[in-house]
Amino acid sequence: MLILSIGSLAIRLQYASLVGLASLLSAVLLTSSLRASDLPASGAKFTATDSISLDIDPLPDAKECLEGLRWKPDAFEVTCESVEGEHGDLLVRFPSAMPSGDTINDKVCLEWYVAKDASGQPVTARAVVVVHESGRGMTVGRIFARGLAAQGLHTFMVQMPGYGVRRTESTGKPELMLTSMKQAVADVRRARDVVVCMPLVDDTIIGVQGTSLGGFVTSTVAGMDDGFDRVYILLAGGNLHDVILSGAKDAAKVRERLESLGINGDKVRELARPVEPLRLAHRINPQKTWLYSGMYDDVVPPKCSFALAEAAKLPEGHHIEMPTDHYTGIVFLPSVIVEIKKSMQDE
Numbered sequence: 001m002l003i004l005s006i007g008s009l010a011i012r013l014q015y016a017s018l019v020g021l022a023s024l025l026s027a028v029l030l031t032s033s034l035r036a037s038d039l040p041a042s043g044a045k046f047t048a049t050d051s052i053s054l055d056i057d058p059l060p061d062a063k064e065c066l067e068g069l070r071w072k073p074d075a076f077e078v079t080c081e082s083v084e085g086e087h088g089d090l091l092v093r094f095p096s097a098m099p100s101g102d103t104i105n106d107k108v109c110l111e112w113y114v115a116k117d118a119s120g121q122p123v124t125a126r127a128v129v130v131v132h133e134s135g136r137g138m139t140v141g142r143i144f145a146r147g148l149a150a151q152g153l154h155t156f157m158v159q160m161p162g163y164g165v166r167r168t169e170s171t172g173k174p175e176l177m178l179t180s181m182k183q184a185v186a187d188v189r190r191a192r193d194v195v196v197c198m199p200l201v202d203d204t205i206i207g208v209q210g211t212s213l214g215g216f217v218t219s220t221v222a223g224m225d226d227g228f229d230r231v232y233i234l235l236a237g238g239n240l241h242d243v244i245l246s247g248a249k250d251a252a253k254v255r256e257r258l259e260s261l262g263i264n265g266d267k268v269r270e271l272a273r274p275v276e277p278l279r280l281a282h283r284i285n286p287q288k289t290w291l292y293s294g295m296y297d298d299v300v301p302p303k304c305s306f307a308l309a310e311a312a313k314l315p316e317g318h319h320i321e322m323p324t325d326h327y328t329g330i331v332f333l334p335s336v337i338v339e340i341k342k343s344m345q346d347e
Contacts, residue, residue: 039090039114039122040199042082048094048197049075052189053225057283065279069185069224071097078194087142089114091165092156094194098186100161105171108187109164110156110194111142113149124200126344127154128207129191129228131184131214134177134250138163140211143333148209151341154201158191160184160214177213177254178244178271184217185224185275192227205229207344212250212300212326216240216277219308222289223280231289232340235297235326237305238278241269248298249326281311290343291319292329292336299326 040046050073057063081091088111099106115125128148132141138159145155161180162171171180188208196203207230210218215236222231237243243251244258245268258264263271273279291314293305302321309319322332 040080042080042090044080046078046080046197047075048078048190048193049073050097050190051193051227053227055225059282062280062283065274065276066224068274069182069220071186076190078197083111087111088145088157092194092198094190096161096183096187097190098183100171100180100183102168102170104168105161105166107166108191109159109166110191111145111159111164112198113145113155113157114200115149115152115154122200123152124202125152125154126205126207127156127195127198127201127203128209128230128232128340128344129188129195130155130157131188131208131210131218132157132160132163133212133214134254136163140330140333141214143330144209144211144337147333147337148340151337153207153341153344154195154198156191156195158184158188160187160217178268178275181213181217181220181275185220188217188221189224189227205344207232207340209234209340211235215300216243216275219277219284220275220280222285223277223283225283226285229288230340230344231284232292232336233290233308234292234336235294235300235305235329236277236308237291237293237300238276238281238308238311239304240276241272243300243304244268244272247300251299277308278311281308282313284312286313286315286318289314289318290339292332293319293321294324294326294329295321296323296325297329 052073076095078094083091090112092110092112094108096106096108114122117123130141130145132138141157145157148155159166161183192206195201208218208228209232211234215233218233244255291309322329
């Protein structure tokens with residue numbers, strides 16, 4: 001376990017200075033200027049193939065969990081679309097492996113933030129799939145996506161079910177969060193196979209990074225199989241039902257909404273169980289997984305992060321405790337991004 005320290009008056013970043021934060025925020029605000037000819041054109045189509053493992057886990061509970069999360073591997077079509085606005089350089093669309101029945105929601109969307117050289121031209125590079133937090137604006141997910149792209153990595157931010165262009169009147173409601181997480185897990189795992197078929201992507205190492213809600217999704221994805229070569233989990237952990245039943249702020253809002261619908265206690269546990277990270281944590285590769293938790297987090301209590309770290313048997317230096325709560329952790333994003341870049345470069 002690695003602990004980042006606090007100074008007497010302010011947080012002293014051990015891996016990046018506040019200058020790094022300013023640089024990162026500047027990168028987030030700037031839109032990439034790429035030539036259209038360097039990327040697939042809008043309407044370009046590719047064929048991807050599922051690589052999900054169908055191995056049988058010897059533990060009955062894990063076996064049951066995997067059966068609920070898997071689908072029959074198949075080939076599927078991937079389509080590129082132009083971006084309206086500043087979020088990414090291209091949109092990459094593909095069918096959800098676990099459809100909900102809503103045609104708009106079931107067309108997954110990746111925001112592709114292209115890696116580029118000093119002259120602003122796209123380059124061949126390794127890639128990271130980013131899984132955003134619960135906020136409707138997906139702000140932290142997009143900060144990660146732009147920050148990692150600025151470090152020379154292709155990043156593909158998944159818009160989870162009910163978010164962004166996937167949102168409809170029947171999706172995006174807080175009470176659907178738990179049920180939609182199962183689809184989100186499938187979408188993130190399939191996103192790996194989409195990314196490796198895209199031009200400019202060096203597929204020797206593909207990473208996945210998730211924050212908060214996206215961190216829980218990422219944790220479960222990491223336990224499904226060895227599809228991703230690097231896993232980075234921020235402000236998340238295990239025992240999802242405990243977060244909903246006892247967490248503050250954002251978790252409390254979800255809890256209140258669920259309670260207004262008569263969903264509490266055992267019902268919350270029942271809804272969270274299909275995507276509970278701890279059911280598959282023993283399958284996570286500890287040597288290629290890093291967990292960043294907040295020492296003063298009252299949304300995802302530290303005990304939930306420790307539960308995942310222990311169940312996954314993360315080695316020394318792979319569970320980093322940050323002296324922050326669930327929201328002020330943003331000041332550590334530059335250091336986390338630098339650490340991700342470094343480990344993505346390692347063989």
